[in-house]
Amino acid sequence: MGKLKFAILSFAHIHAWSYASVLKDLEKENEVEFVAVYDDDPERLKKAAEAYGVKQYSDYIRLLEVEKPDAVIVTSENAKHISQVLAACEKGIHVLCEKPIATTLKDADEMIRAVEKSGVKFQTAFVMRYHEVTVETKRIIDEGSIGEIVAITSTNHGKYPGLWFGDPDLAGGGAIMDHTVHNADLMRWYTKDEAKEVYAIYKKNIRDYLKVEDNALITIRFKKGVVASIDCSWSRPDSWPIWGDVYLGIFGTEGYIVVDAFRSFIILAPDKGAMTSRYFGTNPDYEMIKDFIRVIKEDDTPRATVYDGRQALEIALAAYKSLEKKAPVELPL
Amino acid sequence: MKRGVGLGKVKVVVHGLGFIALNHHLPSLKRMDDVEISGVVSRNIEHAKKVARDYGARPYSSLEEAIEKEKPDIVVICTETFRHKGDALTSIEYGVNIFLEKPITLRLKDADDIINTAKKKGVKLMVGHVLRFWPEYVATKDMVDKGEIGNPVVARAYRYVSFPPWSFKRWHKDLEKSGGVFVDLSIHDVDFLRWVLGEVEEVFARGATVYEDTTAPVYMHALLKFKNGAIAYVDGSWLIPPTHPFYTYLEIAGTRGLLVVDNLTTAGLRVYLKDEVRCWTPVPRDGYYLELRSFINSVKKDLEPAITGEEARKSLEVTLAALKSFKENRPVKLPLEEEVI
Numbered sequence: 300m301g302k303l304k305f306a307i308l309s310f311a312h313i314h315a316w317s318y319a320s321v322l323k324d325l326e327k328e329n330e331v332e333f334v335a336v337y338d339d340d341p342e343r344l345k346k347a348a349e350a351y352g353v354k355q356y357s358d359y360i361r362l363l364e365v366e367k368p369d370a371v372i373v374t375s376e377n378a379k380h381i382s383q384v385l386a387a388c389e390k391g392i393h394v395l396c397e398k399p400i401a402t403t404l405k406d407a408d409e410m411i412r413a414v415e416k417s418g419v420k421f422q423t424a425f426v427m428r429y430h431e432v433t434v435e436t437k438r439i440i441d442e443g444s445i446g447e448i449v450a451i452t453s454t455n456h457g458k459y460p461g462l463w464f465g466d467p468d469l470a471g472g473g474a475i476m477d478h479t480v481h482n483a484d485l486m487r488w489y490t491k492d493e494a495k496e497v498y499a500i501y502k503k504n505i506r507d508y509l510k511v512e513d514n515a516l517i518t519i520r521f522k523k524g525v526v527a528s529i530d531c532s533w534s535r536p537d538s539w540p541i542w543g544d545v546y547l548g549i550f551g552t553e554g555y556i557v558v559d560a561f562r563s564f565i566i567l568a569p570d571k572g573a574m575t576s577r578y579f580g581t582n583p584d585y586e587m588i589k590d591f592i593r594v595i596k597e598d599d600t601p602r603a604t605v606y607d608g609r610q611a612l613e614i615a616l617a618a619y620k621s622l623e624k625k626a627p628v629e630l631p632l
Numbered sequence: 633m634k635r636g637v638g639l640g641k642v643k644v645v646v647h648g649l650g651f652i653a654l655n656h657h658l659p660s661l662k663r664m665d666d667v668e669i670s671g672v673v674s675r676n677i678e679h680a681k682k683v684a685r686d687y688g689a690r691p692y693s694s695l696e697e698a699i700e701k702e703k704p705d706i707v708v709i710c711t712e713t714f715r716h717k718g719d720a721l722t723s724i725e726y727g728v729n730i731f732l733e734k735p736i737t738l739r740l741k742d743a744d745d746i747i748n749t750a751k752k753k754g755v756k757l758m759v760g761h762v763l764r765f766w767p768e769y770v771a772t773k774d775m776v777d778k779g780e781i782g783n784p785v786v787a788r789a790y791r792y793v794s795f796p797p798w799s800f801k802r803w804h805k806d807l808e809k810s811g812g813v814f815v816d817l818s819i820h821d822v823d824f825l826r827w828v829l830g831e832v833e834e835v836f837a838r839g840a841t842v843y844e845d846t847t848a849p850v851y852m853h854a855l856l857k858f859k860n861g862a863i864a865y866v867d868g869s870w871l872i873p874p875t876h877p878f879y880t881y882l883e884i885a886g887t888r889g890l891l892v893v894d895n896l897t898t899a900g901l902r903v904y905l906k907d908e909v910r911c912w913t914p915v916p917r918d919g920y921y922l923e924l925r926s927f928i929n930s931v932k933k934d935l936e937p938a939i940t941g942e943e944a945r946k947s948l949e950v951t952l953a954a955l956k957s958f959k960e961n962r963p964v965k966l967p968l969e970e971e972v973i
């Protein structure tokens with residue numbers, strides 16, 4: 300198999316720009332050919348096409364038919380993933396799909412069926428499975444150095460991302476939908492177990508102008524007994540020097556691990572205004588896309604499958620259900 | 633009962649010569665010019681004798697005997713939690729003011745007994761919720777009160793210490809004796825958050841006991857809903873190895889800003905020993921010194937103590953609600969209608 304032809308479906312999600320840069324890097328390594336972009340926002344489409352020197356389409360079906368890419372990266376608004384994923388599957392095109400893969404379990408299950416039927420590779424963009432820090436953590440846990448995992452306390456804090464992330468129809472929710480799934484996925488990956496029960500509380504809101512929730516505290520019990528928590532709040536103000544964090548404190552019977560994946564940054568304090576920062580850790584986006592290519596070429600199973608995407612989504616949805624019921628919620632939903 | 637001991641030295645008996653007394657209360661008291669450590673009490677008289685020599689005090693193996701002989705103004709009670717009730721009531725019956733280590737007791741009824749008896753006898757009582765005197769927590773409270781983060785919305789607090797090696801095997805592992813990590817350790821954060829955010833309405837908690845011979849949770853986290861609508865996550869663990877220093881973290885996000893502080897990145901001093909790491913910010917008067925100083929002043933000047941028994945009881949109640957939630961796996965509303973331990 301030679302160079303894989305890639306297209307990006309929508310630049311609605313901010314991660315698309317980073318993925319596009321990775322594709323350009325991989326082009327230099329003769330791994331891929333980044334051929335086209337689709338977007339339903341004409342201005343964004345033009346901007347992306349010009350930035351990367353690729354063809355532009357305002358109709359993704361047409362893009363798939365004309366360009367016949369080997370793989371697409373789906374980075375549209377959460378609620379729009381489903382139609383694009385189904386179209387790609389139907390044409391036998393491999394998919395790297397942004398998280399959360401969908402906003403409902405119905406959509407996620409439909410994706411699973413389409414992936415199984417078509418036999419395409421579907422990788423969920425759980426980029427945290429590709430960060431050096433979290434990968435090393437997986438190795439340390441699997442070799443038994445901290446004994447059995449007892450508890451995991453975690454945060455995926457951020458600023459309010461703006462754009463459509465505050466639109467419940469497009470995003471499927473607020474901070475819970477946006478910021479629960481990475482940590483939920485890492486917990487499933489580390490414990491090799493599934494969530495059994497979820498409870499959540501929140502207070503609307505840090506930003507009173509938002510329609511969606513911008514904070515929540517979630518606690519999870521896994522089937523084999525591990526207790527875990529996720530703070531998914533967009534509780535970082537705009538002046539915060541970094542975008543947020545992925546933090547996990549993992550308590551084992553024989554040891555304790557602190558994962559602070561994006562703590563590796565340099566603070567820059569300008570003479571006036573807010574402090575900023577420069578991150579100097581590894582770029583997990585690069586590792587993730589490179590592995591997606593390997594999975595396609597070697598006909599392997601992705602590190603994070605469509606099923607993993609669904610299971611993490613279910614935890615986020617269980618948190619919403621718990622808020623509604625004001626009680627712990629049993630999984631599966 | 634003596635009121636306003638005036639200009640003479642305040643006579644103090646320290647009862648329970650474990651970690652907190654040896655490392656904090658006794659050294660703090662020794663630095664106070666107007667305090668005389670007249671007696672020290674331990675069930676182990678040899679231990680009491682050794683400590684007495686270090687502090688120029690007289691050793692006792694019985695609290696009653698110490699009080700009868702020394703006639704102290706104050707007893708500082710730092711025995712194991714399950715002995716608090718008996719020790720506090722003994723002191724109160726003799727009309728002696730008490731500084732009682734946290735948690736006040738393990739049962740609400742016992743806390744009420746102490747509070748009511750102290751009132752009846754006109755004895756002053758203060759419970760050692762030391763964060764109310766701890767520099768970064770005092771500063772945090774001040775910033776929140778001044779509106780620097782707007783209205784508080786969501787808070788997080790961690791408190792991790794490796795198994796209390798000096799006593800864990802003896803009593804911390806026993807639910808009936810210590811209440812577990814949340815009642816014993818996280819009560820600090822619960823009390824602090826109550827001080828800043830007001831009363832708690834509902835608690836949901838998860839935890840783990842981990843070891844076969846342990847009935848007390850050694851790890852627990854709780855989600856707290858406050859009456860003013862704010863929410864908080866409180867995380868307590870004895871499950872860190874001794875190679876990890878004592879760790880505390882606190883953040884409060886409000887409508888106008890975020891406040892974050894932890895004890896490690898702000899530590900003015902880090903000391904690495906063979907099997908222990910200590911990180912802290914030395915100050916001339918730390919929280920332990922200031923809380924005792926505050927209580928001694930309130931005894932000398934006949935003022936209301938800074939942390940009353942009622943306050944301590946409320947913080948206890950929240951931690952017990954967490955324990956109940958952990959046991960019953962459901963959200964628990966306050967006030968509690970029955971004992972948990």
